[in-house]
Amino acid sequence: MSTVNLSGGRDDDFERFVRRVRERFAIDLGQYKEQQMKRRLTTLRLRRGFSSFDDYFEAIVRDADLRREFLDRMTINVSEFWRNRVRWERLRDRFIPELLRQTRQLKCWSAACSTGEEPYTLAMILDEMGVLAGSTLLATDIDEKALDKAKEGVYHERSLREVPEIYIARYFRRVGDEYAVSDALKRHVRFVRHDLLVDPFDSRFDLIICRNVLIYFTEPAKERLYAKFAAALKPGGILFVGSTEQIFQARRYGFEPVENFFYRKEREPQA
Secondary structure, eight states: OOOBOTTSSBHHHHHHHHHHHHHHHOOOGGGBOHHHHHHHHHHHHHHTTOSSHHHHHHHHHHOHHHHHHHHHHHHTOOOOTTSSHHHHHHIIIIIHHHHHTTOSSOEEEETTOTTTHHHHHHHHHHHHTTOTTTSEEEEEESOHHHHHHHHHTEEEGGGGTTSOHHHHHHHEEEETTEEEEOHHHHTTEEEEEOOTTTSOOOOOEEEEEEOSSGGGBOHHHHHHHHHHHHHHEEEEEEEEEOTTOOOTTGGGGTEEEEETTEEEEOOOOOO
């Protein structure tokens, strides 16, 4: 007999949905915390009038709008510029200068960038320090709808609530009730679709930012990602994570904790 759990729907129905999504879309929902993901998707499924995950799967295969909505709900696109502003100030005042002592051409990656607020925040900092034009800034996310918004670069005023006034004046243009990111920033950020769980990582990054995303993954998935982030960084490179994403046993992955939410890849020993 199939069991029923509190988040709605039969267990085998959801397990079959996870398997079919993995096979059809190469998205592994099994790497996310199950109860959080199932509760979120059950709410969405019921709101759209589907009595089972089997029916919902068939619908998202047929309907591009439902499929985009599914991806949007799965990836939890919540972001804003300079989120937890004091952390960005530490990046600007301590860690970017440290990296610039090694190279003036930084290679940076904003992973799971959502709708683009974080890579644009980094671009502001690099531009202020005079190194944006010579650096590379990759921004990736699994959600193409979020990436389209990031490329457009137009945001509601609430997304700017932590942005220092000097940056608003320099890097934004008011368009009605919204704000558009300046072209000077947009041309230096490259947005690309990327699934952290299955797609290969580039390498030799000086800085990787991945904030408020890892908390949704299972512990085994997080462990694999920590190791992959370490492999993607140069020795001495920095990983910047979210305020609820402390890495326990960081040295196990080749990281040195240097400050809350900042981890440095261990440098190679001197010959």
